[in-house]
Amino acid sequence: MQLDQPAGELCSVVIPTHNRAKLVARAIRSVQAQTYTAWELIVVDDASTDDTAQAVEPLLSERIRYLRQPRNAGAAAARNAGARAARGRYITFLDSDDEGLPTWLEQLMGMVTSTGVALVCCGLSEFEPDGRHRLTRIPTDMGALFDHTVAQLTHGSDYLVEKRVFDAVGGFDELLRSGQHTELALRLLPYLREQGLRVANVFEPLITVHIHRGARIRTDWEAMFQGHSRAVEKHRLLFEKDRRMLSNYLSIAAVCGVRTRRYGEARKLFKEAAFAHPQRPVLWARLAASRLPLIPRLLWRA
Numbered sequence: 001m002q003l004d005q006p007a008g009e010l011c012s013v014v015i016p017t018h019n020r021a022k023l024v025a026r027a028i029r030s031v032q033a034q035t036y037t038a039w040e041l042i043v044v045d046d047a048s049t050d051d052t053a054q055a056v057e058p059l060l061s062e063r064i065r066y067l068r069q070p071r072n073a074g075a076a077a078a079r080n081a082g083a084r085a086a087r088g089r090y091i092t093f094l095d096s097d098d099e100g101l102p103t104w105l106e107q108l109m110g111m112v113t114s115t116g117v118a119l120v121c122c123g124l125s126e127f128e129p130d131g132r133h134r135l136t137r138i139p140t141d142m143g144a145l146f147d148h149t150v151a152q153l154t155h156g157s158d159y160l161v162e163k164r165v166f167d168a169v170g171g172f173d174e175l176l177r178s179g180q181h182t183e184l185a186l187r188l189l190p191y192l193r194e195q196g197l198r199v200a201n202v203f204e205p206l207i208t209v210h211i212h213r214g215a216r217i218r219t220d221w222e223a224m225f226q227g228h229s230r231a232v233e234k235h236r237l238l239f240e241k242d243r244r245m246l247s248n249y250l251s252i253a254a255v256c257g258v259r260t261r262r263y264g265e266a267r268k269l270f271k272e273a274a275f276a277h278p279q280r281p282v283l284w285a286r287l288a289a290s291r292l293p294l295i296p297r298l299l300w301r302a
Contacts, residue, residue, distance in 0.1 A: 014082030179229030225256035247277030
């Protein structure tokens with residue numbers, strides 16, 4: 001007996017995970033609860049050393065696959081591995097500690113099919129460990145660096161893209177441990193413009209982001225230093241279009257350089273940040289402080 005296939009274009013969801021055995025099932029169940037039923041799910045285990053495999057195994061089915069990386073290669077590599085295994089025309093990514101609201105895929109796929117766009121973005125809401133709402137982000141003008149495109153590509157699950165487009169720009173930069181989605185956007189949005197492809201948005205939060213006490217990239221100073229430095233290095237010509245954003249990236253990299261005791265590199269980055277956007281007094285203060293033997297802590301808040 002042949003089973004009925006879900007109606008609609010197939011959407012591939014990729015969940016990268018590493019040592020989140022206690023959280024990943026919640027993310028998987030949020031995909032299972034989607035009102036849009038034409039989906040497949042690929043869970044990519046980035047060489048976890050906890051019970052992730054055991055947590056995922058009871059939830060596997062014809063539509064939910066589990067891939068294990070032979071070594072811990074990082075979230076970007078895990079996402080790319082999932083993308084290579086994906087069979088859908090469209091692809092999106094969900095962090096293993098987050099959830100998609102039940103209409104997440106329905107609204108994104110509905111926008112794609114009704115408008116013919118190659119990329120659709122949505123909002124997200126962040127919640128503290130005690131359940132308190134922290135903030136909500138919705139698609140907005142991304143600034144001169146992105147030619148003032150209205151979009152949101154900061155988290156992975158807040159955008160859905162045609163897989164052929166994702167493949168054409170080369171997927172995620174696997175050398176990055178931080179800022180992977182923004183760096184992808186620096187390649188993705190220019191490609192869409194060059195190809196005459198459009199972007200659409202759903203201006204409401206469809207993703208729940210859970211802030212928790214486990215390790216997150218945003219508190220990894222080493223990853224942030226490398227991510228911001230590499231983004232500027234790779235896309236210097238784009239950053240020259242938005243000197244304020246260039247200054248921000250260099251300043252964040254410099255602060256992370258101080259946090260990781262790269263004092264010489266931090267001084268150079270602070271100097272470059274100050275000259276990129278001279279109207280910001282705090283940058284000159286940081287540059288001056290970086291030359292002192294005892295560095296005031298307050299100046300190193302990004």
